[in-house]
Amino acid sequence: MKLNILKEHLNESIQHVTKAISSRTTIPILTGIKIDVDTDGVTLTASDTEISIQSHIPIEKEGNEIVQILTPGSVVLPAKFFTEIIKKLPSSDVTIEVKDNFITWISSGSAEIQIVGLDPEEYPLLPQLEENNIVSVSSELLKTMIRQTTFAVSTSETSPILTGVLWSFSRDRLKLIACDRLRMASREAQIEAEGEIEFHNIVIAGKSLNELNKLLPDQNMPIDIVVANNQVLFKIDRIQFYTRILDGAYPDTSKLIPQSFQTHLTIDTRKLADAIDRAYLLSREEKTNIVKMTLKDEKTVEISSSSSELGKVTEQIDTHKLDGDLLSISFNSKYMLDALKVIDSDFIQICFRGPMQPIIMKPEDHSNMLHLIMPYRTTT
Amino acid sequence: MKLNILKEHLNESIQHVTKAISSRTTIPILTGIKIDVDTDGVTLTASDTEISIQSHIPIEKEGNEIVQILTPGSVVLPAKFFTEIIKKLPSSDVTIEVKDNFITWISSGSAEIQIVGLDPEEYPLLPQLEENNIVSVSSELLKTMIRQTTFAVSTSETSPILTGVLWSFSRDRLKLIACDRLRMASREAQIEAEGEIEFHNIVIAGKSLNELNKLLPDQNMPIDIVVANNQVLFKIDRIQFYTRILDGAYPDTSKLIPQSFQTHLTIDTRKLADAIDRAYLLSREEKTNIVKMTLKDEKTVEISSSSSELGKVTEQIDTHKLDGDLLSISFNSKYMLDALKVIDSDFIQICFRGPMQPIIMKPEDHSNMLHLIMPYRTTT
CATH class of the missing domain: 3.10.150.10 (DNA Polymerase III, subunit A, domain 2)
Structure with missing residues (x-):
């Protein structure tokens, strides 16, 4: 040579x-x-x-x-x-x-x-994939979808399947779900595929997707996704990225999502994120990350955290719209911030079923994304 | 309040x-x-x-x-x-x-x-320093002098005094020396001081000087240095930086420097640094950092390193001037690179007394700086 x-x-x-x-x-x-x-x-x-x-x-x-x-x-x-x-x-x-x-x-x-x-x-041979199942997605959209879900995978090896992101494709809709028992992030998009392509239970390690995202270009180009038996291949211009499909069945996350709600809150995404960020600073020192959200009245949401050693952070934010019962709910503020960071909408809708029930968050201006966060069971 | x-x-x-x-x-x-x-x-x-x-x-x-x-x-x-x-x-x-x-x-x-x-x-009270011994240095010069010496302090706590930089001031000359037994860096400068100020054996921890350097502004302003019994105070605009003087006597480093040499080499600083950097990459993998410099003839210096597992790097550089005996000498390439990085001269003069004697390096265009590196005793 x-x-x-x-x-x-x-x-x-x-x-x-x-x-x-x-x-x-x-x-x-x-x-x-x-x-x-x-x-x-x-x-x-x-x-x-x-x-x-x-x-x-x-x-x-x-x-x-x-x-x-x-x-x-x-x-x-x-x-x-x-x-x-x-x-x-x-x-x-x-x-x-x-x-x-x-x-x-x-x-x-x-x-x-x-x-x-x-x-x-x-040197081991790379897998030869049969290119029957090909879905083509724009690099920009793919990058965004991965970013909006992968942060929520489990980092614990006790249930390996949850360290991956679930990919499914059916009726021209691509859907990604990540879930670690205490939170869930999902994102879907309409994709035009040739022929009748369908796949389910394709689970790819979050770590692999983070590496893939570094290779995806910011400028738009079509990325071919080839799904085979135990491998998925992403074709990025002159780069071929192969990743293993995780073994096992991904749990049915749809059961986690409540079917009806007591309260619907619409609020400024940035203002809420900033207030929670300040309360998080205090709760992080306590190593709990617990922050409390209190719906005070139709117009006011209070964000607070407190620590006997360090002190207290309190802040009131105006609601954009509030329908239903007032309530007070505690949650992991780090999880909430992770979700707020990837929500691409100026206003966010948060749905509550009660202080011990999952919190559901959606962008106000489209329904392609859903975040779920489990509340903390506190005594106050 | x-x-x-x-x-x-x-x-x-x-x-x-x-x-x-x-x-x-x-x-x-x-x-x-x-x-x-x-x-x-x-x-x-x-x-x-x-x-x-x-x-x-x-x-x-x-x-x-x-x-x-x-x-x-x-x-x-x-x-x-x-x-x-x-x-x-x-x-x-x-x-x-x-x-x-x-x-x-x-x-x-x-x-x-x-x-x-x-x-x-x-809260502990800060020391009250008597402001008798004040030397004023421009921030730019002070920053440079610290950067050109502090990298060479010892990181080992076995002789704590060598983890510091020795400061002395006499006859309007400020001198900084750092030494870790295998290398030495020194830098001096002419400073106009009021009155007859003199100090010796002021040793300040390298770590403290690195913190001081982060506070020194790039734009030029006078920095007052107040030397007291066991503290030195640096006054930087509205900031006061106090640091402890290390206990103990700093060794006499002048004895390390050979009085006469066999060989004088003048060479392009950047070209030498780049060649040593490539040889260093290989020697680092071997965890020895050993690189060999061979004066082949009046016009040619060869830089090389080799590893039985990985391979070999060889490179020839033109000399600018070479007087004296040809020789081959091995040294710690990381130490050599550290010194070459802070030498502010396009050409460097390197003086050799023999393959087992200290290597002395000076900028070609001024004599305010001196670097010493001990050679490796290799069998080849």
Whole structure:
């Protein structure tokens, strides 16, 4: 294997795949990045078995030559050293050549580097997915949907299935749900798919989705989602992002949502978030995060928290609209802030069934999103 | 105690003093910030016994009223919560009032906060320094001198005196020295002082100097340095920074510096630093940081490092000038990079006495700075 390549393009591609390198892997070959060179260009691969990322560098881009292939071939190079040394090479032109025993010579300007490479035959093969089930989503929407749900996954390994986000697609609607028993976030969107595609109980680890989100571009482009038996593949331009589907059945979260409510409150999202943030500062010092919301009268909501050691925070906010019974309810303010942060609406509707019943929150101007927070059972 | 104050000024002053708050203090009152209010304005104080910082907020600045004093007085408030809540207050106007038992009421816009305060009488008094020995240095120069030496202090507590920087002043020259047995950095400068001031063996902890450097402004202003028996006070505009002088005698570092040399090398500082940085990447993976410099001939220096597991990095750089014997010497590349980073000269002069003797480095265009690095004794 021998090639000349422009440093910046190699660097960019390395940055894409290193998100799949885990420092805690027990499989030596997976500490490396696989490089495959053929007449089409250069393909880099990295994997931690949970996710695998491939990034392709073409021979040319917009008419400019990026890569010169002298001899096709493959090698696996230690990810950390390879990544750092490429970043710091003195010249923008880089020559990479694999010699005997996978010793790889990298030269750039006055610098000569020899890296002990590994046998690419030992590198695990990526899954071959049948591309029957493809849904195409705009990168901007996908990024937003992941951001609006993934924060609510469970971080506890006691029920592994809840560390994932549930994806389902039916009748042209894509729906994502995350839930950790004390809160739930769901978001859906209308997607035009070709043919009659439907999938259910596709659960993807929250951690993997956070990595995916770093790769999704801000500018809009279609992302193809390929759903297979135990893997999902996201195609982002020249990047292929594979992630494992978590084993097990996701619980039915619809039962958690009350069917009727005593009270409906509409309030300014930003003002509520800011007041809860101040009360959270105090409750966080107590390590409880408990904040109380009291509907004082039709026009006034009070947010408060108190600590015998530190003091008290109290604040009153005007309601936009309040229908139903007045009540006082305590909740985990961190969970409430997480939800308020991702709600994309100036006003929010909060529905209460009673001080011991789940709190339901929706943006005022669309029904594509729902957040649920369980109240604290306090004695006051 | 009661006052009205503009949030941004209170906030700025809090940011100054919190640098002296230690999360690991065992003295409860020192987890707080002391607030003193008198007819001159507001003074905040924080201390971790090693350093103490005072910041003063005047009644008005540039003709604008900043503080309205309603009742003078004092209180101590828990630093972390106080700092965070002030930052997040909804309005720019803040009222602070101390009521019974030091309970402190803070109000701003719709937010009402009560903080359990502590008795200011319990707060330790700051040292009263006799202002006989004052040296005035420009903030820019002081900042540079601290940055160019402090990195070389010892981080090991086995000889505490070496965790500090030695300050001396004599015949209008201020000199700073840091040394950790394997390297040394020194920097001096001409300072005009009034009267015949002289001090020696003033050792200030490197950690304290790093905190001081964060407070020194980039724009130029004179900083008064007051040296007393066991404290040094730095006066930075409205901030007073007190730091303890370390106990013990600093070793005589002049004996470390060879009096004559076999070889003098002049070389491009940036090119040398970049080449060593690449070799360092490999040696760091081996956890040795060993890099070898070989003077090949009058025109060529080779920088290299190698690792049986990872590979090899080799690079040749042109010399600017080379006089004396050729040699090959190994050293800790991290130490070399630290020194090269603070050398403010395009070319550097490196002096060698032999492969087992200290390496001396100086900027080519002035003699105010000297770096020493001990070589590694390798068998190759």
